[in-house]
Amino acid sequence: MREMLKKYVARLEDPNHPLLGPTLRGLQSCGMWQPNSGLSRIIYNLIHLAATLILVSLYVELWFIRADLELALKNLSFTMITTVGVVKAGTFVAWQTYWRDVIQFVSTLERSQLQKKEKTTSTIIEDYTKYSRNVTCFFWGLIASTFLTVILAPLVDFFLSFSEQRELMLNGTIPFPELMSSWVPFDKTKAFGYCFQTVEQIMICFYVAVINANYDANTVVLLSFFRGQLELLLAKSKKLFSEDGNPVSYSESMERIKQCHMHHLSLIKYSKILNSLLSPVMFLYVVIFSLMICAIAILLTTEGTTTMTRMWVAEYLAALIAQLFLYCWHSNEVYFMSESVDRGIYESEWWRCGVGLRRCVVLLGGQLRKTIIFEAGPFTNLTIATFVAILKGSYSYYTLLSKNKG
Template sequence: MGNKILKNLEDDDHPSLGPTLYGLKLWGMWQPKRGVSSFIYNLVHISAIMFVLSQYVELWIIRSDLESALRNLSVTMLSSVCVVKAGTFVLWQKHWKCIFDYVSTLEKNEINKNEAITCRTIKEYIEYSRKITYIYWCLVTATVFGVILAPLASFISSPTDETTNNCTKVYPEIMSSWLPFDKTHGIGYLAMILEQTIICFYGGGIVANYDSNAVVLMSFFFGQLKLLKLNCERAFEENSGINSHEYINKIRNLHKQHSSLVKYSKILNSLLSPVMFLYVIICSLMICASAVQLTTSGISRMQQIRITEYLLALIAQLFIYCWHSNEVSLMSLKVDEGVYASAWWSQNTCVKRNVLLLMGKVRRNIIFTAGPFTSLSVPTFVAVLKGSYSYYTLLSKREN
């Protein structure tokens, strides 16, 4: 049953991007056709922005209560990143379409050649991207249900002395947000819970599909750079009887292949970089806020489980970006090894000169950035964790 559902997500026109494009379209970010559905999706995105603004209003109201403010802040900042991801994706549809068309067209052309090494390389990175996508979707789904159900479990298991002035238990809320009516009981409380539940599923879908789409595209660039390296290794053959003109055409095609990868990686980076710049800054604060909550005295076991799962999801979300960007960067620096490993030495002087130019051309670092100040890499991931720990230490000393 599960395999059948996953198989239905595949798309022959988009070998790598089938499941992620389906998810992006389902959550209203990918809108290839304008119409009534597009208008409705955009209204949903605008409603989500309004909800995030209400979270900031509530944060201002409860600013004197540090524990409640930190709990609100950790969720509000993640909500902010969600609406930024959705908003930028919708606004930059033209550029995303440009990347999607390039990726799918290139893969279909290469698969149609039916060349063994090429097909095997493409199959490897597609299978890898599928595993990462489905595992990440499961992680986000578990986090969403944890955020929704944990307050209820905490409420049920809480001591009976946690009461209000009316000697009744305080009803839990999924996240803190401002509403223009009484949300503590009755219809107002039910309306709040329904709204926040819908927002949780909305935000989870945005995060799951946006991030998995980025990881699939990074895996594509990694796989294509690896394939380019293999093509460079096979470009020259000793005593093959091929004339110099044909070898120069091969070199020209390798130049074009690498130039296209650099061009579209820059387009992808221009789309991801502003969002990731915001996320890297916010992620440090969110991890710190979650750590402070986790070590607060008097916190219940259910709250600890909820915060721990939330904290792990934050760290995993940042890690997959930094890891895959780092992998693309390392592979981009290894492409020239393929040229060196080929039989270039068996060619004449004219071909060798062109090979030298090719080696200089393909040794170009491709890395994705978080704004103009830092790159998405494993050292950046470690630096964010260190910064979060520093903020946590500072807050802990202030409390003491």
């Protein structure tokens, strides 16, 4: 499956977007990236609106089943992940202009760097581009496997049931296995109502899966870009005053200092724009995932839960933790690379230059000391420490709810 995904991703390459070609095609296919106006944009926005209405029905049903803890927790896990998907799609479409600025900056910068055909630059870009393709394949594969597990679980439960139970289900005495519990304006226990609800739920699961897969892959690829560009800036700052051990001229040194300064300024500027786009979504992401991890952990330990349900819930939980970890890991990588990028100046041959150049080096060092950090709302940063804190908090909530249930 991984090799198939790699071949598929290779067909999505775009010379205008050396890094973001596959992810942009993915975003466009699910209606988030909308470069062109017209009928297709209207259709995609209607799909986003329909998903929002289905989300409302999930919250309505959650209110009606609030007395059944197990059913409510199961419904809550789907409702929360659907909420995240709808918010991701809505904010991406609403803030399209700002996303376009970031994407255009990334692609324009990479094209100009690749045209110079510098060995170090090409190697670093090639390395993080290759890594980004692997991350994209991982996200798409992870979400695809989770989607298939979720939608097939009720069918497997039905066929694994005893024959007497299946007859009772077919007679309408006991309900059929459900993907989730959502509100519909007719009887869900009848054949038509059950089929309608099942089709609706498969569609919303597919919608949420493609939204999360493409949004998350695009975001992590962008984080890899900033980390790789900071690594490139570190390599360039080491060669401010020499090339292959030979000193360069005063004018060439000044030009290199200027380029490093402008390079870092642009990275700071567009990382702030990206952070402003991600921060509200990631705040919701962190809060909801904390609740979801807790709810799913309770479902895993609840008596009476079927084996198949435990299996898909466990896979679902692993996918959630993997998604959050990848966000925190890559954001953490950007932060630590931005903290160490000024090291390149001290590893350069600054001691060879005159007083005038040394003053410029001091100014460049002050600029390079500015760090890049991505946030989850106004309260926390996306780092490994935050990831560990979320897991600890989820365990605390799980312990509290387990005691109350007992």
